[in-house]
Amino acid sequence: MLADISPLRDHPDFRRLWVGNTVSYIGQQMTAMAVSLQVYAITGSSFYVGLVGLCSLVPLIVFGLYGGAIADVVDRRKLGLITSSALTLLSLALALVAIADLRSVAVLYTIVALQAVFFAMNSPARSSMIPRLLPAAQLPAANALASLASGVGQMAGPMLGGVFVGFWGYQAAYLIDVGAFTASLYAMWRLPAMRPETELAAADAGTKAGAVARRRPSVLEGLRYLGARPNLRTTFVSDLAAMVLAQPRVLFPAVAVLWFGGHSSTVGLLAAAPAVGALLGSVFSGWLGRVNRQGLAVLIAIGSWGAAIAVFGLTRNLWLGLLFLGLAGCADTVSMVFRNTMLQAAAPDDMRGRLQGVFLVVVVGGPRLGDFLAGSAADLFSPTGALVGGGLACILAITLIGLFQRGFARYDARNPIA
Incomplete structure (x- = not known):
């Protein structure tokens, strides 16, 4: 393990x-x-x-x-x-x-x-x-x-x-x-x-x-390649489903005060919990190398992220909330490991840099867009509605992705197909 x-x-x-x-x-x-x-x-x-x-x-x-x-x-x-x-x-x-x-x-x-x-x-x-x-x-x-x-x-x-x-x-x-x-x-x-x-x-x-x-760098060539490779494209779409629809961090200050009666120290605990979960997920990652159905693992991990965020939105106990945020962070690590592995293994060498560039943009930009969406939903409804609704929307989105991209769920690391 x-x-x-x-x-x-x-x-x-x-x-x-x-x-x-x-x-x-x-x-x-x-x-x-x-x-x-x-x-x-x-x-x-x-x-x-x-x-x-x-x-x-x-x-x-x-x-x-x-x-x-x-x-x-x-x-x-x-x-x-x-x-x-x-x-x-x-x-x-x-x-x-x-x-x-x-x-x-x-x-x-x-x-x-x-x-x-x-x-x-x-x-x-x-x-x-x-x-x-x-x-x-x-x-x-x-x-x-x-x-x-x-x-x-x-x-x-x-x-x-x-x-x-x-x-x-x-x-x-x-x-x-x-x-x-x-x-x-x-x-x-x-x-x-x-x-x-x-x-x-x-x-x-x-x-x-x-x-x-081959010496002329072309961003468009990389994007065209990605558009024609459903499995690699789905790694980015699935991550956006998690980071945009179920991003909780912008709500931590409001949640700390309204639910847990805390202050800045409570916000710090909430912000640290996913990072701790991600770190533990990395420490106990020995089993990941034995998983060949990596696309299916990504779908399950992102669904687990959404479920953990939705349940966090229903909790009113600080330590229970920290537990579910930690589980979300662990699920995010599993998703990241397999998504990055698929990009590295299924893509040819002359496209890996461009795909890693897209990976960087998605990792950086997705959570920012998620912050905006979660903050807007919390103002329109409530922090509870934003968290529970976002988590459920993530589960629905990743389910639809799995249904419409059957090849992604069948992706096998022993025969990587982009």
Whole structure:
């Protein structure tokens, strides 16, 4: 039942990449917390703190797609090195701004936006490297380990960021982030070259024209490919059903006060519960590698997410509510592991970057749209209506997806078909 660590044990390149990504992700979360605290210290306004998220959201969506297209036509290792180096320099820029005590939110917003640009180009490259480093049978374990690293970063990063800022100032968190990025840079440096497989095949055949033709990054080509592949397309549609229809986080402040008589600490517990559930889902993920009907597993996991959110909407006991939010987080981890595995295993190498770019856009944009929908429903009806209705709508949507996309439910990891 415990997480399968064989990808770390058997493949040194993957091990270094995973360790580097884990360390750098903790640093990124520290920086995100420090930037929010610094903006609030300058402005005293939560509105301006909220704009930090908007400054990163737009570049992530726009450059996530284009970054994936670039990752499919260049050496992914070089792209990872260049973008990681740029992120390191931007963290250093934040540290210099803090040391100089430059109280300008415009400068902070600009740096945050540039960080989002380079992260959006770095993430698809890193994710699309994994199938080149591991056999297909170990991809579920690798994605579970990636989820574990993400959970650790989301829990430890903000906490450490707050501690370091409190004791040594904003520059402490930023400088530690600079150091953390060196782990990612080292891992990238040690990787073998990751030139596109089509380019390698063309070079072997002596056809330079084919290699040159593949060098033009095309977002539209990736979207056309996705539109013609029902199983891969359904991985995104199913995730949107969960994140848009049954997204509870924007309602946590109202729920904490109206249902549980709590304050900010209660909101923190509610926000942390899905992350804890996701982390536990990653820790106890050893069984995921034995599941071959991965499409069916995605449908069940997303249905479970919707059911857990709906039941949470009916609870008035804090600890019971935290339990169901934790179960929702665990279900989300299972869904993420199998969806990402399907993208990596069923897609050809020259499309993996673009699909990972779409994956990034859906993961970033879906919850934001879900926040808007849940907040609007709560104002029109009530928090109970928004949560229960959203959970039931998620269950209905994923049921219809399963009925209309029978091939997705029959997807077998032993014979991956896009």
